[in-house]
Amino acid sequence: MTNREVAEILAGVGARLQILDANRFRIIAFQNAAESIRNLAQDINQVDVAGKLLEIPGVGKGIADAIHELLSHGHYTEFDALYDQVPEGVVQMMAVPDMGPKKAKRLWEELGIDSVEALQAAAAAGSLRDLKGFGAKSEEKILKGIELLAKRSDTRTSIGVARPLAEAIVARLQEVVPAGTIERIEIAGSLRRWKETIGDVDILCVSHDPATVMEAFRTLPQVADVAGSGETKTSVILGNGLQVDLRVVERKHWGAALQYFTGSKEHNVEMRELALKQGWSLNEYGLTATGSGGAPEGEQRFFEEEADLYAFLGLAWVPPELRENRGEIQAARKDALPALITVADIRGELHGHTTWSDGTASVQEMGEAARTRGYAYWNVSDHSVGLGVVQGVDGERLRRQRAEIDAYNRWCQEQGYAFRLLQGSEVEILADGTLGLPDEVLATLDVVVASIHSAQRQDRETITARCLKAVYNPHVDILGHPTGRLIGSRPPTEIDVERVLQACAETRTAVEINASPERLDLNDVYARRAVELGCQIAINCDAHSVEGLVVLPYGVHMARRGWLTAASVLNTYPIDEMLALLKDGSGGAGAQ
Numbered sequence: 001m002t003n004r005e006v007a008e009i010l011a012g013v014g015a016r017l018q019i020l021d022a023n024r025f026r027i028i029a030f031q032n033a034a035e036s037i038r039n040l041a042q043d044i045n046q047v048d049v050a051g052k053l054l055e056i057p058g059v060g061k062g063i064a065d066a067i068h069e070l071l072s073h074g075h076y077t078e079f080d081a082l083y084d085q086v087p088e089g090v091v092q093m094m095a096v097p098d099m100g101p102k103k104a105k106r107l108w109e110e111l112g113i114d115s116v117e118a119l120q121a122a123a124a125a126g127s128l129r130d131l132k133g134f135g136a137k138s139e140e141k142i143l144k145g146i147e148l149l150a151k152r153s154d155t156r157t158s159i160g161v162a163r164p165l166a167e168a169i170v171a172r173l174q175e176v177v178p179a180g181t182i183e184r185i186e187i188a189g190s191l192r193r194w195k196e197t198i199g200d201v202d203i204l205c206v207s208h209d210p211a212t213v214m215e216a217f218r219t220l221p222q223v224a225d226v227a228g229s230g231e232t233k234t235s236v237i238l239g240n241g242l243q244v245d246l247r248v249v250e251r252k253h254w255g256a257a258l259q260y261f262t263g264s265k266e267h268n269v270e271m272r273e274l275a276l277k278q279g280w281s282l283n284e285y286g287l288t289a290t291g292s293g294g295a296p297e298g299e300q301r302f303f304e305e306e307a308d309l310y311a312f313l314g315l316a317w318v319p320p321e322l323r324e325n326r327g328e329i330q331a332a333r334k335d336a337l338p339a340l341i342t343v344a345d346i347r348g349e350l351h352g353h354t355t356w357s358d359g360t361a362s363v364q365e366m367g368e369a370a371r372t373r374g375y376a377y378w379n380v381s382d383h384s385v386g387l388g389v390v391q392g393v394d395g396e397r398l399r400r401q402r403a404e405i406d407a408y409n410r411w412c413q414e415q416g417y418a419f420r421l422l423q424g425s426e427v428e429i430l431a432d433g434t435l436g437l438p439d440e441v442l443a444t445l446d447v448v449v450a451s452i453h454s455a456q457r458q459d460r461e462t463i464t465a466r467c468l469k470a471v472y473n474p475h476v477d478i479l480g481h482p483t484g485r486l487i488g489s490r491p492p493t494e495i496d497v498e499r500v501l502q503a504c505a506e507t508r509t510a511v512e513i514n515a516s517p518e519r520l521d522l523n524d525v526y527a528r529r530a531v532e533l534g535c536q537i538a539i540n541c542d543a544h545s546v547e548g549l550v551v552l553p554y555g556v557h558m559a560r561r562g563w564l565t566a567a568s569v570l571n572t573y574p575i576d577e578m579l580a581l582l583k584d585g586s587g588g589a590g591a592q
């Protein structure tokens with residue numbers, strides 16, 4: 001069983017417990033365990049064999065035993081019973097907007113509705129209104145919800161698509177309403193946390209004239225459909241199917257509202273527990289005393305700033321990227337949150353392409369693009385030969401390219417620019433683990449990136465061994481996009497990431513966070529694990545054009561989600577220090 005399969009089963013158990021109205025903490029335990037295993041860097045089977053299931057965050061004794069049974073026998077009796085008791089169709093009904101577990105349960109128990117299709121048919125036939133608490137209005141709502149669900153289907157939107165859209169909407173809104181109408185506005189939700197995919201966009205604002213803001217929002221050119229609009233909340237659907245929610249809140253509620261709607265849900269659940277322990281109930285408006293703490297019951301506290309809310313609860317402000325309930329609240333309580341890397345910390349890049357392979361810009365053009373962005377260095381790393389349709393570099397072409405790079409660097413020096421192009425290659429790790437360029441050629445290069453672009457379906461043993469062979473090559477400085485995934489279109493290879501990361505740490509081979517929003521590879525969880533194991537990280541755009549350099553923030557924010565500081569990232573160092581940190585500590589023959 002894969003991590004994903006185990007996570008799905010646990011999530012299914014959690015959902016069924018929800019419908020059966022089980023103990024809240026038990027439900028949360030399954031949801032947390034599922035999320036944690038979905039994001040686990042190690043293979044769950046190996047963790048089980050090592051007897052370390054209990055070390056997985058969110059996995060307690062009961063769930064650990066259940067997972068062990070599950071992995072040993074392929075099923076677990078207690079789960080089987082739950083799955084038999086509650087049909088999958090009823091679980092899916094909960095995904096219909098506005099349909100919580102309670103409604104789903106009643107429709108199932110009282111009307112025998114056990115799938116989204118059956119629900120749709122019953123609502124269309126007007127047979128829900130017989131049920132107490134349901135009317136023609138709720139039937140309409142349910143039908144609309146099912147329609148929305150189908151439109152949205154399962155597909156989450158890549159952050160690379162959602163972020164520019166959301167930023168454009170925020171900018172446009174501010175433009176079209178009279179100056180001063182919008183006092184504050186911020187993107188919240190998963191987008192503020194820089195999650196790699198986005199379910200819907202949540203925007204929050206403060207305004208003394210909500211009606212004008214809502215009207216402007218509904219009539220934005222990007223809007224294809226208005227899903228619902230009220231005084232404080234409007235939901236619209238963009239042309240590409242992405243839903244955007246805009247909420248207007250009062251200024252005094254801003255801090256609590258921004259905190260609440262940034263999420264994650266898991267982080268918020270922890271926050272609420274923490275507040276409760278201190279005698280406060282927390283919601284999107286603020287804190288209300290429960291009477292069990294020092295303050296009299298019913299007393300309210302509001303926070304204009306998010307940081308004030310965190311401070312009131314005894315916590316340092318938690319950067320949104322960390323709000324996934326992965327230990328950030330405990331760290332915030334001890335004031336031990338990491339000083340996360342920022343975009344401004346990046347001094348250069350170590351992986352990108354030019355017209356010498358499949359890039360669209362010349363060496364000089366890429367050099368100028370990198371230099372004028374404020375970089376101090378950029379590594380020309382064109383594909384090696386042998387990659388199918390892509391024209392690649394070999395020893396001879398690299399010699400000619402070196403002359404071009406040297407000429408450009410001389411020109412920079414004459415101009416007094418503190419910028420230098422380095423010469424490398426993105427050398428292919430061939431199917432048998434040998435490299436697309438011979439060692440003598442690699443030895444002449446400054447920074448060598450090794451990546452896999454072919455035979456990606458190899459089994460776990462083969463592809464791991466293949467990768468390890470490259471990592472143990474003394475000339476390979478960086479392992480490029482290590483898992484090969486393309487978000488939403490290609491799953492990661494079966495590579496044993498844990499073993500590869502261990503080898504990278506041992507050999508001082510840096511591992512890449514490829515910043516391209518289609519890749520974001522390593523992801524947050526693996527990046528954090530890599531640093532834990534002692535690996536150095538390189539964050540690269542893998543640009544194939546001048547415009548390709550704009551994706552850097554996606555990589556940096558993924559690094560932040562992985563708790564990374566600048567110190568772990570090679571390309572935050574000045575060039576000489578960066579070169580000294582490379583595997584052979586010299587940056588190769590050409591770098592002097």
Ligand code: DGT
Pocket residue numbers: 188189190191195197198199200201202260261262263264265268269
């Ligand atoms: P998404 O849209 O699936 O990419 O993920 P989010 O995190 O943006 O989730 P969304 O849009 O459903 O809700 C936005 C935030 O609102 C979420 O991160 C936390 C908060 N929130 C939503 N529903 C609940 C809830 O049932 N309980 C709590 N505590 N917070 C919630």
Ligand code: CA
Pocket residue numbers: 189190191199200201202
């Ligand atoms: Ca959202």
Ligand code: CA
Pocket residue numbers: 189200201202245
């Ligand atoms: Ca939302």
Ligand code: ZN
Pocket residue numbers: 351352353426542
């Ligand atoms: Zn590349």
